[in-house]
Amino acid sequence: MPSWLKTALNYVLAGLLLLVAFFLIDKISEYFIRGFSFVLPLxxxxxxxxxxxxxxxxxxxxxxxxxxxxxxxxxxxxxxxxxxxxxxxxxxxLLRLITELIHLSKxxxxxxxxxxxxxxxxxxxxxxxxxxxxxxxxxxxxxxxxxxxxxxxxxxxxxxxxxxxxxxxxxxxxxxxxxxxxxxxxxxxDRRSLARQWVRLMPAPYGEQSLHVIKEVFGAFISYIKAQGILVSISTMISIIGLYVIGADYALTMGLLIGFLISFPSWGPARSFCPGWAGPLFPGTPPLA
Structure with a gap:
């Protein structure tokens, strides 16, 4: 058989295998998504x-x-x-927020x-x-x-x-x-007993290593969540207290909205207060900014 024919057959076989692989992945992913959507609430x-x-x-x-x-x-x-x-x-x-939103909608x-x-x-x-x-x-x-x-x-x-x-x-x-x-x-x-049971079930070097990796990953994730939560909470509390001090209406609603926007990396407190700074430029608006 000529070499060019072997190469062509190899390419055709590789293409067929890729098509079969994509078909199987598509079907498996469909069943996986269904099963995951069923198991996730549990x-x-x-x-x-x-x-x-x-x-x-x-x-x-x-x-x-x-x-x-x-x-x-x-x-x-x-x-x-x-x-x-x-x-x-x-x-x-929630009680205060619902009260403010009812009044705001009116x-x-x-x-x-x-x-x-x-x-x-x-x-x-x-x-x-x-x-x-x-x-x-x-x-x-x-x-x-x-x-x-x-x-x-x-x-x-x-x-x-x-x-x-x-x-x-x-x-x-x-x-x-x-x-x-x-x-x-x-x-x-039963955290320690669960860890010992995990080490006993896993092969010798992998049980302790997996626990160490899980501990480090969760520790870093928890530290990140704590840091972000502290920063967002401080900014939210300062916003709510400041809005209450200047006598702004719906201080809790606006403060929580500002805190929610601050949690986005591309958003900061300054952008959240831009409407408040621009408000007094209009005639008849009290200087609250």
Whole structure:
């Protein structure tokens, strides 16, 4: 057989093998996604439990060493402290946030009406400066403001409905919390025995090495989350307190929105306050910036 024919056959065979491989990967990935979507809700509580157990470990060690508590008592006290604190804070924030959003959704039409009135008053001034504007442009500006008003009002309504719908999924949330709570307790309490069991099941050099890798990766991830959480929390608290001090309406809503935007790497506190700095430039706006 000529060499060129062998080369051509090899290329054809390689292409067929690639097509078969892509077909198998496509089919396997479809079944894998289906299975993963079925299994994911079942393993989410345990993933949360592992994450919380790593967060609680420093507090558990302190209670064990300083207060001389047993491992189970230290874990239970740490979990009770953490969940009580977080539950109280989240409940108070949600109640205040819902109150502000309800009030904001009612006042948005009046705010938009004030903006439209300001535009209608300012249009003659702009016309004197830049000449007579065509009627089409004036109508387009007014229509744009109406569209923005409707969009903003719909967005606030959807956000408010989403927050209120949280109460409709309370049974599922309670189930998730209970399962995560129990899993966190047993994972944190039996952490050393679980590690020994893992080392016993794995081949000799790989058990301890895998535990070391998992510990380092989770430790770095937890440290990163803590650092980001501290920075975002400080910026959010400063924003909320500052907005309350200057007497701004909806201080909690705007402060939480600023904190959410700050969590994005390309966004900073300065950009979040740009609307507040630009607001006093308009006539009739109180100098809150």
């Amino acid at each position: 393993i989410i509580p345990f993933i949360i439990a592992v994450f919380i157990s790593f967060l609680l470990e420093p507090m558990v060690c302190v209670l064990q060493n300083k207060a001389r508590l047993s491992r189970g008592s230290a874990v239970a006290l740490s979990m009770l402290t953490l969940f009580s604190f977080l539950g109280t804070i989240i409940t108070l924030l 006042t948005v039409p009046y705010i938009i009406f004030d903006i439209q009135s300001w535009v209608e008053i300012s249009l003659p001034k702009f016309q004197r400066l830049y000449g007579e504007l065509p009627p089409g442009i004036t109508d387009y500006i007014q229509q744009s403001f109406r569209s923005v008003a409707q969009t903003l009002q719909n967005f606030l309504s959807i956000t408010l409905d989403s927050l209120l719908n949280i109460f409709s999924v309370i049974p599922g949330i309670i189930t998730l919390i209970v399962v995560s709570f129990l899993a966190t307790y047993f994972i944190s309490k």
